[in-house]
Amino acid sequence: MVPSVSDDHDRPATPSRGAVGATRRGFLKAAGGGAAATAVAAPYVITSTALGNATTPPASDRIVMGGIGIGNMGGGDQGAFLSRPDVQYVAVCDVRQKWREQGKDKADAKNGNKDCAAYVDFRELLARDDIDAVHIATPDHWHAIMTIAACRSGKDVYLQKPETLTLREGPLMVAAARRYGRVVSGGSQRVLGDYRPIVDPCWAGEVGTIRSVHVALGAPSQPCYLPAQPTPPDIDWDLWLGPAPWEPYNSGRCDGNFGTGGNSWRSYVDYSGGSLTDWGAHHLGGAIFAADLRELQPVKATFHPEKNVTLTYPNGVELHYNRPPGDVPAGHAKVSHSAITIIGDGRPREAKPVPEYRDGEGNIYGDFIACVKTRGRPFRDIELAANSMTAPHLIGISLRLERSLQWDRAAQQFVNDAEANRLCDRARREPWIL
Amino acid sequence: MAFDSALLDAAFTALKAFDWGADAAAFKPIDEATIAAPGDAALRGDLEKRLTAVLGAGPSRAAKEYACRKLSMIGTAGAVPALAALLPDKDHSHMARFALERIGGPEAADALRRGLDGVAGDLRIGMISSLGARRDAASLPALTKLLAGDEKVAVAAAEALGMLATAEADAALAAAKLTDTKPSGAVAAAVVDARLACADAALAAGRRADARKIYESVGAAVGDAPKTHRDRAVRIAARRGLFATADETVASS
Numbered sequence: 006m007v008p009s010v011s012d013d014h015d016r017p018a019t020p021s022r023g024a025v026g027a028t029r030r031g032f033l034k035a036a037g038g039g040a041a042a043t044a045v046a047a048p049y050v051i052t053s054t055a056l057g058n059a060t061t062p063p064a065s066d067r068i069v070m071g072g073i074g075i076g077n078m079g080g081g082d083q084g085a086f087l088s089r090p091d092v093q094y095v096a097v098c099d100v101r102q103k104w105r106e107q108g109k110d111k112a113d114a115k116n117g118n119k120d121c122a123a124y125v126d127f128r129e130l131l132a133r134d135d136i137d138a139v140h141i142a143t144p145d146h147w148h149a150i151m152t153i154a155a156c157r158s159g160k161d162v163y164l165q166k167p168e169t170l171t172l173r174e175g176p177l178m179v180a181a182a183r184r185y186g187r188v189v190s191g192g193s194q195r196v197l198g199d200y201r202p203i204v205d206p207c208w209a210g211e212v213g214t215i216r217s218v219h220v221a222l223g224a225p226s227q228p229c230y231l232p233a234q235p236t237p238p239d240i241d242w243d244l245w246l247g248p249a250p251w252e253p254y255n256s257g258r259c260d261g262n263f264g265t266g267g268n269s270w271r272s273y274v275d276y277s278g279g280s281l282t283d284w285g286a287h288h289l290g291g292a293i294f295a296a297d298l299r300e301l302q303p304v305k306a307t308f309h310p311e312k313n314v315t316l317t318y319p320n321g322v323e324l325h326y327n328r329p330p331g332d333v334p335a336g337h338a339k340v341s342h343s344a345i346t347i348i349g350d351g352r353p354r355e356a357k358p359v360p361e362y363r364d365g366e367g368n369i370y371g372d373f374i375a376c377v378k379t380r381g382r383p384f385r386d387i388e389l390a391a392n393s394m395t396a397p398h399l400i401g402i403s404l405r406l407e408r409s410l411q412w413d414r415a416a417q418q419f420v421n422d423a424e425a426n427r428l429c430d431r432a433r434r435e436p437w438i439l
Numbered sequence: 440m441a442f443d444s445a446l447l448d449a450a451f452t453a454l455k456a457f458d459w460g461a462d463a464a465a466f467k468p469i470d471e472a473t474i475a476a477p478g479d480a481a482l483r484g485d486l487e488k489r490l491t492a493v494l495g496a497g498p499s500r501a502a503k504e505y506a507c508r509k510l511s512m513i514g515t516a517g518a519v520p521a522l523a524a525l526l527p528d529k530d531h532s533h534m535a536r537f538a539l540e541r542i543g544g545p546e547a548a549d550a551l552r553r554g555l556d557g558v559a560g561d562l563r564i565g566m567i568s569s570l571g572a573r574r575d576a577a578s579l580p581a582l583t584k585l586l587a588g589d590e591k592v593a594v595a596a597a598e599a600l601g602m603l604a605t606a607e608a609d610a611a612l613a614a615a616k617l618t619d620t621k622p623s624g625a626v627a628a629a630v631v632d633a634r635l636a637c638a639d640a641a642l643a644a645g646r647r648a649d650a651r652k653i654y655e656s657v658g659a660a661v662g663d664a665p666k667t668h669r670d671r672a673v674r675i676a677a678r679r680g681l682f683a684t685a686d687e688t689v690a691s692s
Contacts, residue, residue, distance in 0.1 A: 159670075186675035230461070253459055405474075424477045439568075
């Protein structure tokens with residue numbers, strides 16, 4: 006196993022090019038006379054934004070970013086990165102014209118020019134060597150292919166949740182991130198932000214040793230049989246589908262609203278895991294974080310006749326999907342918030358510091374950028390995200406097969422279960438390969 | 440649970456007439472039978488026979504796609520001929536692979552391998568990717584041959600060899616006479632990525648010396664002063680590997 010070395014020895018701990026401390030600004034300052042100065046001085050024009058000012062770092066110290074998938078959520082991510090003075094936003098990519106144009110307009114307005122590039126094909130954006138990092142907010146079926154391609158291109162990645170659509174994808178994305186020394190952050194801002202009423206007492210040891218976690222969550226995605234509609238001219242439908250099976254265009258199939266009830270891609274099995282993974286990334290992610298299970302994967306999924314599932318972790322903690330806790334044993338402690346209830350044995354334990362974002366501002370975007378600069382691991386590092394996403398995937402397969410399963414983390418397979426193993430991944434539509 | 444044959448008959452009649460937009464509720468007996476089939480050999484055999492019949496002439500693309508999805512869950516070697524017949528058809532090749540990629544046993548892999556010769560372009564790339572996803576070692580000669588051909592196919596062949604990640608796969612990658620020899624070329628890049636995957640697999644398997652040779656080779660090719668993000672990333676990969684393999688090399692020197 007290649008060691009998980011977080012330092013990128015080939016990249017200085019600031020985003021400037023070349024040797025540590027050598028910025029374009031520094032070079033220009035140093036070229037104060039002689040031939041070098043002459044070669045630099047004329048006809049070179051230095052803009053005020055390039056040099057930076059009191060609130061904006063010089064261009065050479067900014068992280069150059071582009072965005073892939075600039076719809077509802079991607080537009081929000083773009084806004085967050087655009088608002089940062091340490092990011093230079095230079096490119097958008099979306100298969101839909103309206104998102105592409107909107108994304109470009111937003112970046113141009115912020116930058117005060119018309120220079121933001123707008124691509125249909127993400128490979129063209131990734132081929133740009135001036136781009137340091139990308140944010141990805143496409144439908145889920147594209148996440149793994151794009152993230153791995155970005156890593157191979159030497160880009161760091163901020164990837165929207167749910168990070169994976171299948172079990173096979175997680176380890177491949179982690180391998181790519183580690184192999185190429187990339188910072189890859191998953192994108193659930195809720196995991197740290199929304200569940201503090203349970204995170205804090207759990208990490209403070211007030212609940213004692215955690216015994217069970219209960220999460221209320223929606224259903225998995227379903228097949229889509231929507232009828233064909235004429236394909237509008239402003240969407241590249243073949244590229245929207247990408248590795249997913251070909252099916253005819255229908256606005257309900259590909260609408261990016263946040264619904265999972267049949268009127269958006271989040272509802273359908275070829276593009277999403279449904280509410281189970283979509284909200285599961287948040288609620289299960291939050292529960293797994295509160296219970297300090299992020300480094301682990303479940304070993305068992307027990308299917309119950311009521312069509313809900315219990316996951317068992319190697320340390321004995323049980324995570325229940327849609328199984329309310331019932332009466333709490335005497336002496337035990339219970340904390341609840343939102344869709345999550347956690348029960349511990351009530352015997353106070355030593356407190357552990359809650360992992361936080363590295364930007365010091367409580368912002369997942371800042372956390373990513375801070376890690377890009379320092380080459381650290383973000384709060385929702387892809388390995389932690391992939392571990393967390395194992396939970397909804399195991400639940401989903403258990404529900405689909407209507408039986409219990411045993412999971413071997415080392416082999417990344419179900420134990421003696423050829424049928425379940427068929428569902429670890431799916432063939433991708435040519436020419437896309439994972 | 441015994442399945443009512445009449446209910447399945449009705450469901451399959453509906454399936455054969457199905458197209459996108461129609462009510463899929465009629466398929467519920469098939470959905471339920473698919474879940475029960477692995478535990479009932481007779482039901483499984485019956486279901487497979489009915490599903491493969493949908494793959495013939497007549498039923499729509501939507502109907503065939505549904506059948507392929509079900510066969511991906513319960514199909515056996517018995518389904519392979521009907522699925523293989525769809526591989527050369529651009530409208531059905533992917534969903535045939537959707538099933539073949541998941542069906543265990545040599546018959547499915549053989550069908551994909553044989554199918555390589557009958558297609559070109561994207562369909563060939565699809566079959567290559569399925570052979571890679573199956574980790575089909577018997578495909579090594581065929582994949583090796585494809586490294587020298589059309590650029591997109593060669594990229595896919597390199598990717599698939601990287602999925603195999605065996606010593607033999609790496610030997611094929613290292614020896615490949617690429618038509619696209621520029622370091623920045625797509626095929627050369629795919630070969631590098633695949634070799635790094637082979638190296639990481641060798642390291643994980645304890646074959647440190649083999650892994651080290653690959654890291655050294657890849658690192659030497661990208662040089663000490665990489666200028667692009669991509670080359671820097673490759674250099675990082677090589678250096679991490681050399682760091683990981685350093686102990687044994689030092690111990691044995």
